[in-house]
Amino acid sequence: MFYGSLLLVTPTFSGLARGRLPTEISTRGAKFAENADQLVESDEATTRKLEGKLKRLSDDMAEVRLEIFYLKGAGDNR
Numbered sequence: 001m002f003y004g005s006l007l008l009v010t011p012t013f014s015g016l017a018r019g020r021l022p023t024e025i026s027t028r029g030a031k032f033a034e035n036a037d038q039l040v041e042s043d044e045a046t047t048r049k050l051e052g053k054l055k056r057l058s059d060d061m062a063e064v065r066l067e068i069f070y071l072k073g074a075g076d077n078r
Contacts, residue, residue, distance in 0.1 A: 010030045015021045022030035033039075 007025055007030075011022050011025065014030070014032070020032055023033045024031040
């Protein structure tokens with residue numbers, strides 16, 4: 001009975017107090033994800049880098065479209 005209540009209290013306490021839930025509950029106890037905060041920060045940094053690259057590619061694509069537009073216009077004047 002004690003162990004059963006401990007299995008319920010541990011995740012509830014850590015979820016409410018720390019905002020973290022265990023990734024695994026076994027006879028050895030609750031196991032929490034290690035470095036979860038660092039993983040989130042790493043993912044956010046990667047997302048920012050990808051967004052920057054996407055913006056540069058979008059800008060480059062706009063320049064290419066303008067060049068094509070002007071080249072087509074110059075060819076029509078001949």
